[in-house]
Amino acid sequence: MMRSEIPGSQREEDAVAMADEETPESVQERLKEVIKVAVSEAGVLRKRLKVTVPRASVDEELEKEYKELVTEAIIPGFRRGRAPRRLVEKRFGSEVGQQVQTRLLSNAYLAAIDQKALKVLGDPMMLVKMKDKDAVGDDGREQLVDMRTALSHLKLPDEGDFEFSCEVEVKPEFELPKLEGMPVERPVLSVSEEDIDEQVRRIRAMRGHWAPVVDGAVEIDDLMICDMVMSVGGKEVKKAENIQVAARPQRIEGVTLADFGKTFKGAKVGQSRTFEGTLPDDYEVEDLRGKAAKFELKLNDLKRMELPPLDQEYLSSQGFDSEKEFRDEVRRQMEARIGEVVRRGMMDQVRKYLLEHTKLELPEGLSSRQTERAVLRKAIDLQREGVPISEIEKHADELRTVAREETAANLKLHFIFEDIAEKLEVEVTEEEINGAIAEMARAYNQRFDRMRDQLARNDGLEMLYLQIRDEKCIDKILEKAKITDAEVPKPGTEKARGGKPKAETAKSEKSEKSAAEAKAAKKEAKPPAAKGESKKKTK
Numbered sequence: 197m198m199r200s201e202i203p204g205s206q207r208e209e210d211a212v213a214m215a216d217e218e219t220p221e222s223v224q225e226r227l228k229e230v231i232k233v234a235v236s237e238a239g240v241l242r243k244r245l246k247v248t249v250p251r252a253s254v255d256e257e258l259e260k261e262y263k264e265l266v267t268e269a270i271i272p273g274f275r276r277g278r279a280p281r282r283l284v285e286k287r288f289g290s291e292v293g294q295q296v297q298t299r300l301l302s303n304a305y306l307a308a309i310d311q312k313a314l315k316v317l318g319d320p321m322m323l324v325k326m327k328d329k330d331a332v333g334d335d336g337r338e339q340l341v342d343m344r345t346a347l348s349h350l351k352l353p354d355e356g357d358f359e360f361s362c363e364v365e366v367k368p369e370f371e372l373p374k375l376e377g378m379p380v381e382r383p384v385l386s387v388s389e390e391d392i393d394e395q396v397r398r399i400r401a402m403r404g405h406w407a408p409v410v411d412g413a414v415e416i417d418d419l420m421i422c423d424m425v426m427s428v429g430g431k432e433v434k435k436a437e438n439i440q441v442a443a444r445p446q447r448i449e450g451v452t453l454a455d456f457g458k459t460f461k462g463a464k465v466g467q468s469r470t471f472e473g474t475l476p477d478d479y480e481v482e483d484l485r486g487k488a489a490k491f492e493l494k495l496n497d498l499k500r501m502e503l504p505p506l507d508q509e510y511l512s513s514q515g516f517d518s519e520k521e522f523r524d525e526v527r528r529q530m531e532a533r534i535g536e537v538v539r540r541g542m543m544d545q546v547r548k549y550l551l552e553h554t555k556l557e558l559p560e561g562l563s564s565r566q567t568e569r570a571v572l573r574k575a576i577d578l579q580r581e582g583v584p585i586s587e588i589e590k591h592a593d594e595l596r597t598v599a600r601e602e603t604a605a606n607l608k609l610h611f612i613f614e615d616i617a618e619k620l621e622v623e624v625t626e627e628e629i630n631g632a633i634a635e636m637a638r639a640y641n642q643r644f645d646r647m648r649d650q651l652a653r654n655d656g657l658e659m660l661y662l663q664i665r666d667e668k669c670i671d672k673i674l675e676k677a678k679i680t681d682a683e684v685p686k687p688g689t690e691k692a693r694g695g696k697p698k699a700e701t702a703k704s705e706k707s708e709k710s711a712a713e714a715k716a717a718k719k720e721a722k723p724p725a726a727k728g729e730s731k732k733k734t735k
Contacts, residue, residue, distance in 0.1 A: 223299070227253060228307040236310055238363045239477045240558070247308045249300055249358040249386040257296045265292065297352040301343065301360060306734040309364065318569075320362040322346035323482070350391075359380045363478075372615055373553035375673050380549075381682035383541045387530045395526050397515075400506065400639070401584035405549045414463045414498060415592060421497035427490045429477075438496060444590065445597035447567075448491060450476035452597050460495070463727060501586050542679070543670045547609055556608050569659075570606040571596055576651075576659045582639035600658040622668045624661055632660055 237245040262285060268276065271283050285292075309316050321340040326349055340363060341349070352358060405417050414420065420441050426434040426449060434449070441448070444457035445613045451473035459469050471491045479485045490530050504510045506519060516522040571592045578588045596603075616622070630644075637647040 208514065219557065223303045224307045224310065227300075227304050228311050231304055231307055231311070233308040233311055235314075238379075240361055241317075241365050241368060241489065242478065243314065243366055244361060244363050245305075245308055245312075245320075246361045247304050247359065249304050251355070251357050253683065254296070254300065254352065254358050257300060258292065261296055263291045272713050286303060288638055293352045294347075297350060298347055300352075300358060301347065304358075304360075314364065315367040316364040318365060320364045321480075322350075323361040323363065324349045337481055340478075340482070363728050367558060367611060367614070368558070370554060370611070372555040372612065372613075373550065375616070375620075376676045378546060378549055378673060378677040380542050380545050380674065380677045380679050382679050383538055384648060384681060384683050385534050385537055385541075387534070388525055391530060392523055392526050395530060396523065396580070397503070397508070398584055398587070399526070400503045400510070401501075401586060403510075404501050404503045404584065404586060407502045409498040409500050412464075412498065412500075414443050414460045414495070415500065416443055416457050416461060417501070419499040419501075420460065420493075420495055421499075422493040422495055424448070425492045427492075428484055428487050433481075433484065433489075441493075442593060443594050445594060447596035449489065450479055451489060451491070453491075460493075463495055465495050467499055469490055472701045488639070542674060543667065546670045546677070550612050551605055551608060554608070556610055556611060558604050558607065564598055567596060567603050567607075569655075570603045570610070572655060573606060573610070573659045576656055577663060579640075580660075580663070582636075598657055602692070608661070613662075613669050616673075618667050620672050621696075622665055622672065624665050624668065628664055629657070629661060632664060635671075 224295050227249065229255055229287050231247055233248075234246040236244045236246075262281065271287060272275060274280075274283075286514060305320055310415050320343060322343055322345075323338050323340055324346045325338050346360075351358065366704075402513060409418065422441060424439055425432055427446055442457070443460050445452070446453045446456040447453070448456075448471075451471075453471050455472065459471065463469060469492075471493070473489055473491070475489050511517065511519060511522055516525065521647045575588050575592055578591065630635050630648075633648050633651065634644055636642075637644045640647070642650075648657070651660060
């Protein structure tokens with residue numbers, strides 16, 4: 197039926213119904229005028245909000261929900277929409293209360309940050325008293341959880357105001373430097389035998405696997421399966437079974453354990469090691485923040501990364517007849533990507549310039565959440581370059597523990613580029629995101645949909661969006677930069693690529709690299725490493 201064919205009375209009813217339907221924005225605006233919001237400091241770039249929704253607003257939302265429900269409710273013994281209000285409330289009270297609570301919680305939170313003009317980062321962490329034993333211990337202490345989890349542990353009060361508390365991370369205040377005329381050197385690069393050695397190792401690592409270690413002892417970078425018990429003040433507060441952790445510096449429950457790998461080195465299955473540290477100021481259980489914790493880990497199983505041998509079977513699987521043919525193709529691909537490497541080198545210089553010329557100081561203690569975001573962004577960056585997952589995991593552990601300066605720098609750049617993107621009006625399209633995902637899928641020989649699902653599970657899509665946005669910002673800056681060509685010294689003599697050292701030759705797969713060498717290796721040219729990227733020469 198066309199709109200003009202609808203009877204006038206029906207059109208009037210539809211108009212009234214549409215007027216009665218409030219948008220989330222209108223609900224937030226209404227709540228913004230009536231809620232009470234108390235803001236206090238909660239740590240590094242964090243605020244605690246205590247939000248009070250007056251009873252009148254709670255009753256108003258309940259009334260709207262019941263008014264609509266009464267006309268549609270089916271109660272045994274009554275025709276549709278004819279049941280008494282008290283029976284509808286009795287039968288559907290719990291469901292209605294949950295719906296109203298969900299709507300009030302999300303809208304009141306958004307109204308609160310708008311009312312206080314807070315520039316928040318990410319989603320809030322709600323402070324709730326857990327109902328069951330998924331909390332630490334059995335005493336139901338208040339704990340920071342995400343909003344979805346909080347909804348199952350909160351309850352809309354039968355009387356009085358609706359109150360809730362949460363913690364949010366906020367953006368620091370700063371001024372951007374001048375973006376035009378930035379001095380940038382364009383490096384002149386070539387591919388060395390050492391570069392090829394490193395890339396061949398990485399391509400092999402794509403087919404590496406974790407093999408069980410029988411009757412052996414822990415070596416650095418091994419994968420350990422452990423049972424973990426955490427205690428505070430002599431009381432067990434958390435335990436976990438069969439967690440996977442690498443034998444290198446680790447961050448467990450927010451506590452940095454720089455000697456984790458060294459302490460476990462030499463241990464055998466069945467043996468335990470004990471570590472101590474201080475829980476962070478943003479730990480999920482407020483009562484435990486800043487307290488000394490003891491961790492006992494028992495080794496249940498041990499695995500070690502094995503690379504496929506560079507034999508004829510492996511070469512044939514990659515589409516080559518000899519090692520020389522394989523290396524020649526690797527060289528060809530790397531030389532073809534020199535333009536991209538040069539671009540990355542120039543982009544690194546822009547980042548360095550922005551860090552040096554932006555007055556943005558972060559307090560000493562970065563929150564675990566901020567650190568994990570910086571680590572994830574770096575991991576996505578390495579994935580886009582085709583770095584083997586085992587190396588990415590190792591670099592992530594380094595960032596979480598010993599490389600605070602790099603983590604802090606990445607976090608600063610996040611804030612800086614957010615302002616630059618707004619100033620330069622930079623946007624990212626869905627096509628650009630899908631194109632980057634397709635490149636990553638090819639590098640890891642995965643299907644597009646699986647790679648996208650993998651990124652979606654752990655905020656990887658958001659990090660990918662931010663990376664593409666940042667790169668587009670840098671491209672715009674480079675358009676108006678003062679660029680000069682610069683020869684790059686040979687490896688081992690000086691630093692190249694804007695002050696970053698080139699990778700050392702990987703002399704043995706089983707040799708231990710220093711953190712500096714590993715970091716340098718990850719920042720070099722990385723052409724596609726998947727099987728499908730290596731092409732056999734035409735005979």
